[in-house]
Structures are given as structure tokens and as C-alpha cells.
Amino acid sequence: MIFKVYYQESNTEVPVRENTKTLFIEGESVRDVRSKIADRGFNVEFVQEVTGAHLDYELQNEDYKVLEK
Structure with missing residues (x-):
């Protein structure tokens, strides 16, 4: 299955919508x-x-x- 991941590049900064990036990754589940x-x-x-x-x-x-x- 293909999943779309919405993320911020740094986990030390407050999330800002304008800085949200996406990537696609193949996996079995969300946990995977x-x-x-x-x-x-x-x-x-x-x-x-x-x-x-x-x-x-x-x-x-x-x-x-x-x-x-």
C-alpha cells in the first residue's frame, strides 16, 4: 500500500502549515x-x-x- 506522510522537517520546532512537507512511502500499515x-x-x-x-x-x-x- 502507498501512504502519504505529512511532516515537518524538525521535531523541535512548532508545526506551521506553510512548512508542512509530504512524502510517499510504501508500507503494510501506518505503524510500519x-x-x-x-x-x-x-x-x-x-x-x-x-x-x-x-x-x-x-x-x-x-x-x-x-x-x-
Whole structure:
């Protein structure tokens, strides 16, 4: 499954919407995805499974790239 992760690059700063970044990662569950990126020091705001029409929409984005771990 593909998940979209909304995060801040630093977990020591207060989250600001304008600084929120996203990445796509393949995983079995939300827990699996969080464990894969735990060593990066991100402040993870939200992890969302991407399927169906939402995935089709994201595939059209030129910045779409799945992180492989």
C-alpha cells in the first residue's frame, strides 16, 4: 500500500502549515510507515493511505515519488 506522510522537517520546532512537507512511502500499515521513517527526525503530523481516485490524482503530480526504504 502507498501512504502519504505529512511532516515537518524538525521535531523541535512548532508545526506551521506553510512548512508542512509530504512524502510517499510504501508500507503494510501506518505503524510500519512510521517505523520506516522514525530515524529521520521528522515531526510526523499525519499518515494517510492513498488508494483509488486519490492515488490516480497523486500519480499525475510531477513531484510524486515513492520513498523506498
